[in-house]
Amino acid sequence: MSIPRVIIAGLNGGSGKTIVSLGLCRAWTRAGRNVKPFKKGPDYIDARWLALATGNPATNLDPYLVSAQVMRSLFVTAGKGYDGAVIEGNRGLYDGKDVTGSCSTAEVARQLDTPVVLVMNCTKMTRTAAALVGGMAAFEPDLNLAGVVLNQTANERHRGVLRAAIEQYTDVPVLGALPRMRSNPIPERHMGLWSDTEMHDSRSPLDAVADFLCDNADVERIWQIARQVPAADSALIPDLWDMLPADAAVGPVRIGYVRDAALWFYYEENLEALRRAGAELVELTLLDDAPWPELHGLYLGGGFPETLAERLSANIAARARVKSLSEAGMPVYAECGGFMYLGRTLRYGGVEYPMADVFPVCTTVHERPQGLGYVEALVVEDNPFHATGTRVRGHEFHYSRAVAYEGESVRHAFRMERGEGMGEDADGMIVRNTFAGYTHLFAPGEPHWAVNFVRAAARYRDAEAD
Template sequence: MSISRFVITGLSGGSGKTIVSLGLCREFSRRSIDVRPFKKGPDYIDARWLGIAAGQTCSNLDPHFLPMERIRSQFAHYSDGGELAVIEGNRGLFDGKDEHGSCSTAELARQLDAPVFMVLDATKMTRTAAAVVAGCATFEKNLNLAGVILNRTAGERHRSILEKSIRTHTDIPVLGMLPKIRNNPIPERHMGLVSDSEYDAEGYKGRERALDAVADLIRDNVDIDAIRSIADQSPDLPAAAPLWPETTPEKTVRIGYVYDDAFWFYYRENLEALERAGADLIRLSLLSDEPWPELDGLYVGGGFPETFASALADKTVTREHVRALSEAGVPIYAECGGFMYLCDALEFEGATYPMAGVFPVTTSFCPRPQGLGYTCSEVVAQTPFFNVGDELLGHEFHYSHCVGEAESSDFALRMKRGGGMIQGMDGLVRGNTFAAYNHIHALAVPDWATRFVAAAETCRSGR
C-alpha cells in the first residue's frame, strides 16, 4: 500500500507533541488534504481530539495489544483511501515496556517505515539541544529521524542559537520553532487534555476555534511544506492481511452503547467488532430523558462520570431502568466510568451521588491516579463475555477507587499486572452484568464481541 505518513514524538510526556500533532492534522485538513489520524498507545482523549482536528475518526495503534503484523493490517485498513497519515506517539520516543524499548514509538515507526519528527522542549537549553538530537538520531538503528520541532523557545536570540547548534552538530533539519504559549488553547486536567465536550459553554464552536488557534500556531512557526514533502517520500508498505473477515453476518440483536458527554471512551474497533459479529448498535445517553428502545444488550464505556455526577444522579428514571435491565438478565458490559455508574454511589469533591445501584459498592474520586498502565488478568469466573482461563491484555487509568465489601467470588478477573478494584481483583459480576476498571481492545480479545452478541441473542430468544 502507498500513503504519505509520519510520526510525531517527543522525549517524554509533556513535550508538546499532542499540540503539534493536533495543529498539523488541522492545518493539513484546512488545506483539503484527507488526513487519517492515529494515536500510538492506550489513549481515548488525545485520539478524540486528533479525530476532530483531522475530520476523520482516529484509531489507536498499540503494540502491547497486537503483534506488528496485525498493527500493519490495522494501519492499512484505516488509512485506506487517505492522502496523509499522522501518527502521534506516546511517552518518549524510545520508551517501551522494558529496558529494550519493546512496544516503543520508535519500534512502531520502524515497522510502518515512517519518518519521525521529534518535538523537543527547549526550555532553558541551547547547544545541549544538538547533543540530544544527535543522540536520538543514532541511539537505535534503522530509525528515520527526519526533523525536529523546537518547543517553548524564548525569543529570536534563543531560537537562533538552537537552530545554529543543531545545524552545526547534526544533519537533522530544524522544521519549526514554537514560542512559549501563555494560554494553551486546549488546557489539561487530571486525565490529560480537557474533553472536547466540556471545553466551554460554546461547545462545538468553542472547540473548533481552539483547534484553529493551534493550527494557526503551527502554520506560522513550522515548515508545513517540508513536512509534507518528507512524508511524501515514505516508501510503499508490503500488502497487509485483511483486518476483518470479508463477510459480516446479518444483524440479529440490538445492543445499546452509551455515548454522550459523560461516557465516550470507546475504541472504534470495539464497536466495529460488535457490528461485524451481528449487532445493530443503538447510540444512547445517560444524560437525556429520551426513552430507550428495547435492548438485547448494553455497553457502557469509560469517560468522566465524576464531572457529570450531579446530572447523572438527577436522571432517576434512567438509573432505575439500567438497574432493571441488569436484574432482567440483559447482558451489560461496562468499563471504568461505566463501572462507576453501575455502583451504588459516586463520591466526588465532598459530595455523594446515587448511581444505578447494580453493584453494592461505591467509587470515590481521588486527587492522584489509583490505576495507571497496561494490565494482564486471568478470567477466574464465568461471564457471558469471557471463558474461564482466558488471559486478557488491557489497560487501566482511573482516579477513583472502589469502596465497600465484596466477596472474591463476585470478581471474574485476577490481576497479574495492574491494580484492579480490590486486593488484586477486578471485574465484578452479577448475573449477566460485568463491570471492570480494565479496558480491553476488541482486536486483542477476538472472542469478546462474538460472545457478547451470542449472550444478547440468548436474551432476545428468552424474551
C-alpha cells in the same frame, strides 16, 4: 502501505507533541488534504481531538494490545482512501514497557516504516539540544529520525543558537522552533485535555493551534517528509476485518451503547467488531429520561461520570432502567466510568451521589491516579464475555477506587497479572450477566469479546421471546 505518513514523537512526556500533532492535522486539512489521524497507545481524549482537527475518526495503534501483523493490517485498513496520515506518539520516543523499549513509539515507527519528527522542550537549553538530538538519532540506527521541532523557545536569539548547534553537530534538520505559548488553547485537567463536549467552540482552539504551527514551523516540508515513505504492496497486507471473527450466525440482536457527555470513551474498532459479529448498535444517553428501544445488550464505556454526577444521579428513571435490565439478565458490559455508574454511589468533591446500584460498592474519586498503564488479567470466574482461563490484555487510567459496602460481597472475574484494577489483584466485577471493571480492552486484540457479547445478547433475546 504507501500512504504518506509521519509520526510526531516527543523527547519525553509533556514535550509538546500533542500541540504539534493537532496543529499539523488541522493545517494539512485546511490545505485541502484528507488526513487520517492515528494515536499511538491507549488513549481516548487526544484521539478525540485529532478527529476534530481533521474531521476524520482517529484510530489507535499499540504493539501491546495487538500483534505486529494486526497493527499493520489495522493501519492499512484504516488508512485506505486518505491523502496522508499523522500518527501522534506517546511518552518519549523510546519509552516502552520495559528496558528494551518494547511497545514504544519507536517500535511503531519501525513496524510501519514511518519517518519520525521529534518534538523537544528546549526550556533553559542551548548547545545541549544538539547532544540530545544526536543521541536520539543514533540510539536505534534503524529508526528514521527525519527532523526536529523545537518547543518552548524563549526568543529569536535562543532559537538561533539552538538551530545553529543542531545543524552543526547533527544531520537532523530543524523543521520548526516554537515560542512559548502564553496559554494553552485547549485546557487540561487530571485525565489530560478537556473533551470537546466541555467547550463551547472546539474548532476555534484547533485553528489557533494550526496558525501557531504554520507561523513557526515548515508544515509543507513535513508533508514532503511524509511522502518519502517506501512503496509497499498493500494488497499483500490483509484487511483487518478479514483476520478477525465476524458473523456469529445468531441472527439480529440490538446492543445499546451510551455515548453522551458523561460516557464517551469508545474505540470505534470495538463498535465495529460488535457490528461485524451481528449486532445492530443503538446510541443512548443517561442524561435524560427519553425511552429506550428494545435492547438485548448494553455497553457502558468510560468517561467522566464524576463531572456530571449530579445530573446522572438526578435521572432516577435512567438509573432504575439500567438496574432492572441487569436484574433481568441482560448482558451488560461496562468499562471504568461505566462501572462507576453501576455502583451504588459515586463520591466526588466530598459529595456522595446515588448511582444505578447494580453493584454494592462506592467509587471514590481521588486526587492521584489509582491505576495507570497496561493491564494483563487471567479470567478466573465464568462470565458471558471472557472464557475462564483466557488471558486478556488492556489498559487502565482511573482516579477512582471502589470499595464494597460493609457486609456486602462481590465477585471478580479477573485476577490481575499486570496492573492495579480494583486492588488486591482483582478486576472485572460480575453479577448475573453484568461485567464491569477498570480494564479497557481493544477489540482487534481480543477478538473473542465481540462474538461472545453478541452470542450472550442472542441468548437473552431468545429467553425473552419464550
